[in-house]
Amino acid sequence: xxxxxxxxxxxxxxxxxxxxxxxxxxxxxxxxxxxxxxxxxxxxxxxxxxxxxxxxxxxxxxxxxxxxxxxxxxxxxxxxxxxxxxxxxxxxxxxxxxxxxxxxxxxxxxxxxxxxxxxxxxxxxxxxxxxxxxxxxxxxxxxxxxxxxxxxxxxxxxxxxxxxxxxxxxxxxxxxxxxxxxxxxxxxxxxxxxxxxxxxxxxxxxxxxxxxxxxxxxxxxxxxxxxxxxxxxxxxxxxxxxxxxxxxxxxxxxxxxxxxxxxxxxxx
Amino acid sequence: xxxxxxxxxxxxxxxxxxxxxxxxxxxxxxxxxxxxxxxxxxxxxxxxxxxxxxxxxxxxxxxxxxxxxxxxxxxxxxxxxxxxxxxxxxxxxxxxxxxxxxxxxxxxxxxxxxxxxxxxxxxxxxxxxxxxxxxxxxxxxxxxxxxxxxxxxxxxxxxxxxxxxxxxxxxxxxxxxxxxxxxxxxxxxxxxxxxxxxxxxxxxxxxxxxxxxxxxxxxxxxxxxxxxxxxxxxxxxxxxxxxxxxxxxx
Numbered sequence: 001x002x003x004x005x006x007x008x009x010x011x012x013x014x015x016x017x018x019x020x021x022x023x024x025x026x027x028x029x030x031x032x033x034x035x036x037x038x039x040x041x042x043x044x045x046x047x048x049x050x051x052x053x054x055x056x057x058x059x060x061x062x063x064x065x066x067x068x069x070x071x072x073x074x075x076x077x078x079x080x081x082x083x084x085x086x087x088x089x090x091x092x093x094x095x096x097x098x099x100x101x102x103x104x105x106x107x108x109x110x111x112x113x114x115x116x117x118x119x120x121x122x123x124x125x126x127x128x129x130x131x132x133x134x135x136x137x138x139x140x141x142x143x144x145x146x147x148x149x150x151x152x153x154x155x156x157x158x159x160x161x162x163x164x165x166x167x168x169x170x171x172x173x174x175x176x177x178x179x180x181x182x183x184x185x186x187x188x189x190x191x192x193x194x195x196x197x198x199x200x201x202x203x204x205x206x207x208x209x210x211x212x213x214x215x216x217x218x219x220x221x222x223x224x225x226x227x228x229x230x231x232x233x234x235x236x237x238x239x240x241x242x243x244x245x246x247x248x249x250x251x252x253x254x255x256x257x258x259x260x261x262x263x264x265x266x267x268x
Numbered sequence: 269x270x271x272x273x274x275x276x277x278x279x280x281x282x283x284x285x286x287x288x289x290x291x292x293x294x295x296x297x298x299x300x301x302x303x304x305x306x307x308x309x310x311x312x313x314x315x316x317x318x319x320x321x322x323x324x325x326x327x328x329x330x331x332x333x334x335x336x337x338x339x340x341x342x343x344x345x346x347x348x349x350x351x352x353x354x355x356x357x358x359x360x361x362x363x364x365x366x367x368x369x370x371x372x373x374x375x376x377x378x379x380x381x382x383x384x385x386x387x388x389x390x391x392x393x394x395x396x397x398x399x400x401x402x403x404x405x406x407x408x409x410x411x412x413x414x415x416x417x418x419x420x421x422x423x424x425x426x427x428x429x430x431x432x433x434x435x436x437x438x439x440x441x442x443x444x445x446x447x448x449x450x451x452x453x454x455x456x457x458x459x460x461x462x463x464x465x466x467x468x469x470x471x472x473x474x475x476x477x478x479x480x481x482x483x484x485x486x487x488x489x490x491x492x493x494x495x496x497x498x499x500x501x502x503x504x505x506x507x508x509x510x511x512x513x514x515x516x517x518x
């Protein structure tokens with residue numbers, strides 16, 4: 001993928017223009033998100049409840065399977081699932097967003113980034129719903145209403161920014177390279193095992209703990225768990241690293257998308 | 269005075285047809301590692317197009333299939349970015365390149381109006397204000413509360429046209445969609461386009477119907493192989509094109 005040697009100023013200007021275009025199309029954004037929610041829940045009575053039921057059921061299975069091996073609580077596993085699902089599902093769905101909306105993109109002018117962005121926003125809505133069963137369980141097992149709870153929206157924003165950055169990269173890549181989807185699927189699987197979703201951090205021997213430290217989702221998950229339970233200590237460095245990863249990935253994704261966005265329509 | 273609505277200056281556009289384009293990431297990496305270069309073949313869809321359209325003008329674009337008419341419209345609409353040249357557009361564009369872009373069959377007519385209008389760049393307030401007129405023009409009545417999948421293709425087209433023309437653009441781009449619908453609907457479309465002309469809306473019109481071109485357009489341009497073959501008033505250009513089709517070129 002070669003690029004023209006673009007003047008940096010022009011590139012920055014184009015990037016910023018794209019942001020203002022997305023804001024100009026905010027009604028469309030609102031529409032895409034509400035359409036997604038409506039279509040998802042319209043047909044099924046269970047639809048609305050499924051968002052909450054699904055992570056619960058997965059958690060149940062994992063808990064039954066692993067509870068003798070790992071000494072982890074129900075809340076630990078559920079929180080891991082909720083956070084991991086946000087990242088994996090939103091990025092996987094956003095990956096195909098340009099291709100799925102190819103007829104629109106080819107017929108009407110649109111700031112294309114709006115598609116992956118709407119996926120992330122929808123995922124944030126689902127995330128909020130899936131917190132309900134979590135809080136129900138927490139109130140049963142004894143929720144500690146500490147001020148750390150305020151970290152929850154912060155974590156959500158960080159994961160959303162990070163996911164959006166990743167989404168911009170994979171969605172753009174897929175347009176040019178069709179096998180991106182399969183490579184990403186496999187990568188996600190490996191990534192999940194490198195994140196302490198259903199196993200405690202402690203079982204990983206010290207010399208391998210660097211794997212966690214290179215994994216942005218580790219920071220988000222740790223902070224999320226720290227917000228919910230006093231057993232997990234809150235470490236400000238984790239918040240900071242998480243934040244850094246979010247911003248850097250968002251910038252990298254934004255640059256990558258903007259550099260290639262004019263060529264996208266030719267490959268759809 | 270600045271009544272120049274569209275200025276197309278030396279615009280060229282190419283499609284890159286890679287002979288052995290690496291369609292997969294795997295191939296791409298392997299190639300890079302092997303130091304192979306990809307053979308590209310460029311298809312120039314538009315070549316050095318220079319065109320100016322003034323406010324209130326209705327410009328017709330004609331030419332054989334593959335000449336670049338739709339491509340040129342897409343450049344003006346901002347969908348395709350030319351590799352060379354400059355495009356300057358003064359005002360809001362409503363493209364009638366595909367009616368009902370983004371229509372979702374699961375949603376009802378009203379929801380699709382909001383969705384489609386948003387795709388065309390309208391704000392919620394603007395859509396609220398126009399909803400009544402859209403409904404009226406489409407003549408869909410109570411069907412507006414039924415899901416789109418229950419509509420006939422004519423109904424879908426009517427809805428799409430109603431929405432697109434309520435956008436209230438400065439520049440209207442029409443790409444061969446006027447052939448949709450029955451006589452009654454076509455007359456309504458005609459009347460609406462005429463009212464746009466009266467209001468001073470600039471129109472770019474692509475059609476294969478020479479009658480429509482002569483009837484609706486002041487000026488016309490004939491494209492061939494991505495270049496402007498002839499430009500002038502619509503009767504002249506239609507003449508030129510028809511003659512060239514019959515193998516008799518001036």
